[in-house]
Amino acid sequence: MFDHAFLAQLAQDEDRWSETTLQQSLARMPERSGPFMTTSSEPIERLYTPLDTAALDYARDIGFPGEYPFTRGAHPTMHRGRLWTMRMFAGFGSAEETNARFKYLLAEGQTGLSVAFDLPTLYGYDSDAPETLGEFGKCGVAISSLADMEVLLDGLPLDQITTSMTINSPAAPVWAMYIVAAEKRGIPRDKLGGTLQNDILKEYIAQKEFIFPPRPSMRLVTDTIEFGMREMPRWNTISISGYHIREAGSTAAQELAFTLADGFEYVRWAVERGLPVDAFAPRLSFFFNAHNDFFEEIAKYRAARRIWARTLREQFGAQSDLSWRLRFHTQTAGASLTAQQPEINVVRVALQALAAVLGGTQSLHTNSLDEALALPSEHAAHTALRTQQIIAHESGVTNTVDPLGGSYFVEALTDRLERDALRMFAQIESLGGVIPAIEAGYFQREIADSAARYQREIELGQRTVVGVNEYVERQPINVPILKMDPDGERRQMARLERVRRERDSAAVAARLGALSEAAAGRANLMPYLIDAVSAYATLQEMMDVLRGVFGIYQEPVIL
Amino acid sequence: MTDKIRVLIAKPGLDGHDRGAKVVARALRDAGMEVIYTGLRQTPEMIVEAAIQEDVDCIGLSILSNAHMAIFPKIVEMLRREERGDILLFAGGIIPDDDVPVLKQIGFRGIFGPGADTRDIIKFIETAVAGRDRAPAAG
Numbered sequence A: 001m002f003d004h005a006f007l008a009q010l011a012q013d014e015d016r017w018s019e020t021t022l023q024q025s026l027a028r029m030p031e032r033s034g035p036f037m038t039t040s041s042e043p044i045e046r047l048y049t050p051l052d053t054a055a056l057d058y059a060r061d062i063g064f065p066g067e068y069p070f071t072r073g074a075h076p077t078m079h080r081g082r083l084w085t086m087r088m089f090a091g092f093g094s095a096e097e098t099n100a101r102f103k104y105l106l107a108e109g110q111t112g113l114s115v116a117f118d119l120p121t122l123y124g125y126d127s128d129a130p131e132t133l134g135e136f137g138k139c140g141v142a143i144s145s146l147a148d149m150e151v152l153l154d155g156l157p158l159d160q161i162t163t164s165m166t167i168n169s170p171a172a173p174v175w176a177m178y179i180v181a182a183e184k185r186g187i188p189r190d191k192l193g194g195t196l197q198n199d200i201l202k203e204y205i206a207q208k209e210f211i212f213p214p215r216p217s218m219r220l221v222t223d224t225i226e227f228g229m230r231e232m233p234r235w236n237t238i239s240i241s242g243y244h245i246r247e248a249g250s251t252a253a254q255e256l257a258f259t260l261a262d263g264f265e266y267v268r269w270a271v272e273r274g275l276p277v278d279a280f281a282p283r284l285s286f287f288f289n290a291h292n293d294f295f296e297e298i299a300k301y302r303a304a305r306r307i308w309a310r311t312l313r314e315q316f317g318a319q320s321d322l323s324w325r326l327r328f329h330t331q332t333a334g335a336s337l338t339a340q341q342p343e344i345n346v347v348r349v350a351l352q353a354l355a356a357v358l359g360g361t362q363s364l365h366t367n368s369l370d371e372a373l374a375l376p377s378e379h380a381a382h383t384a385l386r387t388q389q390i391i392a393h394e395s396g397v398t399n400t401v402d403p404l405g406g407s408y409f410v411e412a413l414t415d416r417l418e419r420d421a422l423r424m425f426a427q428i429e430s431l432g433g434v435i436p437a438i439e440a441g442y443f444q445r446e447i448a449d450s451a452a453r454y455q456r457e458i459e460l461g462q463r464t465v466v467g468v469n470e471y472v473e474r475q476p477i478n479v480p481i482l483k484m485d486p487d488g489e490r491r492q493m494a495r496l497e498r499v500r501r502e503r504d505s506a507a508v509a510a511r512l513g514a515l516s517e518a519a520a521g522r523a524n525l526m527p528y529l530i531d532a533v534s535a536y537a538t539l540q541e542m543m544d545v546l547r548g549v550f551g552i553y554q555e556p557v558i559l
Numbered sequence B: 001m002t003d004k005i006r007v008l009i010a011k012p013g014l015d016g017h018d019r020g021a022k023v024v025a026r027a028l029r030d031a032g033m034e035v036i037y038t039g040l041r042q043t044p045e046m047i048v049e050a051a052i053q054e055d056v057d058c059i060g061l062s063i064l065s066n067a068h069m070a071i072f073p074k075i076v077e078m079l080r081r082e083e084r085g086d087i088l089l090f091a092g093g094i095i096p097d098d099d100v101p102v103l104k105q106i107g108f109r110g111i112f113g114p115g116a117d118t119r120d121i122i123k124f125i126e127t128a129v130a131g132r133d134r135a136p137a138a139g
Helices: A004-028 A058-062 A095-107 A146-152 A171-184 A200-207 A214-231 A243-247 A252-272 A277-283 A294-314 A342-358 A378-393 A408-430 A434-439 A442-459 A488-502 A505-520 A526-534 A539-550 B019-030 B044-053 B068-081 B097-105 B118-130
Strands: A113-116 A163-166 A194-196 A238-241 A284-290 A328-332 A363-365 B006-010 B034-037 B058-063 B088-093 B108-112
Touching (some): A095 A146, A095 A378, A095 A488, A146 A171, A171 A194, A171 A214, A171 A526, A171 A539, A194 A238, A200 A214, A200 A243, A200 A252, A200 A442, A214 A238, A214 A252, A214 A277, A214 A526, A238 A243, A238 A252, A243 A252, A252 A277, A252 A284, A252 A294, A252 A408, A252 A434, A277 A284, A284 A342, A294 A328, A294 A342, A294 A408, A328 A342, A342 A363, A342 A378, A442 B019, A442 B118, A505 A526, A526 A539, B006 B019, B019 B034, B019 B058, B019 B088, B044 B068, B058 B068, B058 B118, B068 B088, B088 B118, B108 B118
Parallel strands (some): A163 A194, A238 A284, A284 A328, A328 A363, B006 B034, B058 B088, B088 B108
């Protein structure tokens, strides 16, 4: 970015500064003992200057927002044009309770929906399955059939808002439920906008809500990509997720590299299916974590855009800038929140959210202060949403595009994260690709190593966590905890029984039979799932059919 | 038999969040204990059977989905039925303060929530195991 004479002079000047001003200062007042490192334990220099960005070429590496390689943002005007979507993740108990929370959040100024499903749903069980002891509605809403989905979406303007659904193994049948519920209300599928998380690879790597082995799971994901490409032009068919990889303990660089490697794997499968890359890649979206290290996080988002753009263009031959352009949702880091002094989590969340905004996020969930204790109470979720609104309307950071672009430090970090990611891509390739690397336990071991190192750094006092290893208070915690409606579970069971009693059971059996046959062959399963859902087949019935054909996955146990 | 303390770390319920369980398992192993990690989604039956077969001194259960009040008492009850109520129990995860006294009452000697220091867990196990007769249980 600079000419040689300038850099040579600068190097001389920096030497002089270091020998005089710096040395005198250090002699008078030594630096803190450190270590000076990112949240990912990478060392940080005292000072960054143009010398650290000397290898960067502005046009090649940074460019303009809304243009290749998109380092400075996915859109030319970014948050001047449109603020990010404020999309609070919510869901608990029965469909009625979650529907009420959605209506509350929309009334408070939230601009998109994000559905959390409970563990039985995420794992493809109906609410009354014996395997689900104690799990009903705990981490999200319970959805066992179309009847639940109809209640969940009741009265919500599905033609005006977009809906994100955090569902993975059962993504295809749950998406089918959403489509059928909307169409029954007269909203055609091509008018529906939203995002399906549908990122099965990260389940094996981190989140662990897998059901089938990786290859049949990938076939199902590829079916959704193909179906979306043909019939749901406004729907993002996968949200390729680093969030859970980070929550499981990865570093920022691992989050970046593993997530993008997963993304490339989805592209590869769809291309092998015969789909033109520019027809589906624009509908792939991303989901990243916003952890504590402000600059490292901003650099991570910038590096992600650049790597995706370069790889889609150079390796996959994408021609459309919509395919090159990486768009992402962000959630602040749940794992960074403390059960100790929970009210100070508001500050952590604000800083993390600010990093996401400065990194150019398209959509944001801010965690609530009570999440190390329980699911968010309405009051805590309210404060978290207000945090976003303050950043949007009061902080001034939305007035210009990529305000940290050109910062010697941020550009150098962006570059380093890209290099780290390329090194990890090479490691994954050397193991034979993403799926063999999963089967070998590569990702799981790398993440467990990072998590253990992070914990050790806290325990040795190399890393300060306010309220945990420093500034500790021994006072009882006093924040209100969400209490669920004790009638929710009974209501859900009654609805499930009624569905089973009132539906046309011959039609259900026929459609499940057709699904089973299709699964054993090579047809796209989405139309079969839509048929089964329309006849009120339950989630578990559909998933059991697929379990029967695809088998279930046992992960290698890795410590 | 070695005289190493034997610990079973288990993840009951459906949640896949195993970061804490793995961090604790590694720390105990680094402290010289024999650690058996069950992997995910273990039923109470599977956990009790593994504990008996492996003849462990203690069981650490980790759960983040808030299903603990449904699942933990079942495990305690099954251990008692197998006459292995002597096995030291501790737990971690997201466990609200209100539940702690109930869990202590049914036999959980240690509850280690978010922010717990693994050195405290190690000390807890060493003290509790050293403080009792390690002869094989009757039956």
